[in-house]
Amino acid sequence: MRKIKAGVLGATGSVGQRFVQLLSSHPWFEIAAVFASERSAGREYSEVAKWFLPTEMPGEVAEMTVKSLRELDDADVDIMFSALPRAVAADVEKRCAELGYAVSSNVAVHRLEEDVPLVIPEVNASHLALIGHQKKRRGWDGFIVTNPNCSTIILTISLKPLMEFRIEEVHVATMQAVSGAGYAGVTSMAILDNIIPFIAKEEEKMEREPLKILGTLEGDRIVDASFKISASCHRVPVIDGHTEAVWVRFAETVTAEDVKSAFESFKSELKTPFSPKNPIIVREEEDRPQPRLDRDAEKGMSISVGRIRESKGEGSEIKYIVLGHNTIRGAAGASILNAELLVELGYL
Numbered sequence: 001m002r003k004i005k006a007g008v009l010g011a012t013g014s015v016g017q018r019f020v021q022l023l024s025s026h027p028w029f030e031i032a033a034v035f036a037s038e039r040s041a042g043r044e045y046s047e048v049a050k051w052f053l054p055t056e057m058p059g060e061v062a063e064m065t066v067k068s069l070r071e072l073d074d075a076d077v078d079i080m081f082s083a084l085p086r087a088v089a090a091d092v093e094k095r096c097a098e099l100g101y102a103v104s105s106n107v108a109v110h111r112l113e114e115d116v117p118l119v120i121p122e123v124n125a126s127h128l129a130l131i132g133h134q135k136k137r138r139g140w141d142g143f144i145v146t147n148p149n150c151s152t153i154i155l156t157i158s159l160k161p162l163m164e165f166r167i168e169e170v171h172v173a174t175m176q177a178v179s180g181a182g183y184a185g186v187t188s189m190a191i192l193d194n195i196i197p198f199i200a201k202e203e204e205k206m207e208r209e210p211l212k213i214l215g216t217l218e219g220d221r222i223v224d225a226s227f228k229i230s231a232s233c234h235r236v237p238v239i240d241g242h243t244e245a246v247w248v249r250f251a252e253t254v255t256a257e258d259v260k261s262a263f264e265s266f267k268s269e270l271k272t273p274f275s276p277k278n279p280i281i282v283r284e285e286e287d288r289p290q291p292r293l294d295r296d297a298e299k300g301m302s303i304s305v306g307r308i309r310e311s312k313g314e315g316s317e318i319k320y321i322v323l324g325h326n327t328i329r330g331a332a333g334a335s336i337l338n339a340e341l342l343v344e345l346g347y348l
């Protein structure tokens with residue numbers, strides 16, 4: 001089978017490097033072009049990417065010349081993976097779709113547009129049906145598909161099996177890794193020996209995106225799930241792996257055992273290279289999950305849950321801890337899994 005030609009937009013950044021790492025050994029895709037800012041364009045990838053991953057920079061990409069976004073029109077690719085800053089991605093992703101490329105984006109800017117699928121394959125693969133409406137409405141040969149924000153994806157995968165019970169309200173407090181802020185995002189003097197109790201625009205995304213993902217496709221639109229989410233987001237001195245403390249209130253009686261067994265029986269029907277066998281792994285130890293021990297589960301594509309317990313007091317409330325790899329399951333790996341789903345369903 002001919003490999004599918006992929007371009008990476010924002011290839012030198014925190015998520016972009018993950019794309020390069022993960023795509024370079026992918027059996028279906030090959031990296032045909034890498035794009036970054038004018039600062040990097042025209043230079044060799046190895047010269048401008050400050051490689052920070054523990055594996056070697058892939059040789060075939062190291063020698064590539066980084067392209068400028070002005071060269072988009074001549075890119076010989078089938079799909080663009082996007083890890084651009086929001087302001088840049090707004091027009092660039094649309095231009096790519098106009099040019100006929102499939103765009104699998106990490107970026108927030110188009111996620112909540114009515115005809116743009118916001119997808120986690122194990123949760124709402126059917127929402128890809130919006131692609132047909134998007135292409136028709138906008139007159140594009142290509143299309144844009146997005147994956148959620150890194151903390152949203154981890155929370156939402158854990159909420160999906162709990163949708164069989166009636167969820168009334170969700171509270172979540174995050175402990176987010178520094179790689180989520182981008183390569184130059186948080187200085188060491190700000191984060192070492194410290195916690196920063198604010199991440200710009202993060203709480204808004206966590207309170208809104210899961211409702212679209214867990215919503216129902218009706219014709220050419222998504223009807224959002226109807227419960228309320230309240231989030232508090234914090235940056236902590238961990239390199240990779242977001243941890244979240246979650247409280248879920250139900251409109252019916254639900255025990256910790258019910259929740260544990262819903263997590264355990266949650267499986268993926270997708271059998272593609274990046275699809276984890278167990279999207280959710282239940283950790284039995286009382287002090288798990290932990291970032292260093294659990295973020296790389298199933299090559300970073302599984303989330304881990306633990307400390308599932310009932311809240312004391314009135315009503316039916318369960319609390320638990322969930323953890324996932326923010327730049328793999330929460331970013332580059334998520335876009336690649338979406339692309340695999342596009343291939344499986346014949347969109348690519």
Ligand SMILES: NC(=O)c1ccc[n+]([C@@H]2O[C@H](COP(=O)([O-])OP(=O)(O)OC[C@H]3O[C@@H](n4cnc5c(N)ncnc54)[C@H](OP(=O)(O)O)[C@@H]3O)[C@@H](O)[C@H]2O)c1
Pocket residue numbers: 009010011012013014015016035036037038039040041069082083084085086088106107108148149150179180181182183184326327330331
């Ligand atoms: N980090 C995460 O865990 C995570 C998770 C989910 C989603 N995201 C989203 O993914 C996107 C990338 O995040 P990141 O953390 O990887 O950021 P980053 O480390 O700052 O990387 C940004 C990338 O975009 C390029 N770029 C910057 N300005 C540009 C311009 N004007 N024109 C063309 N390219 C430009 C940079 O190239 P140069 O090297 O040449 O400057 C670099 O390759 C953001 O939208 C972010 O919100 C991030």
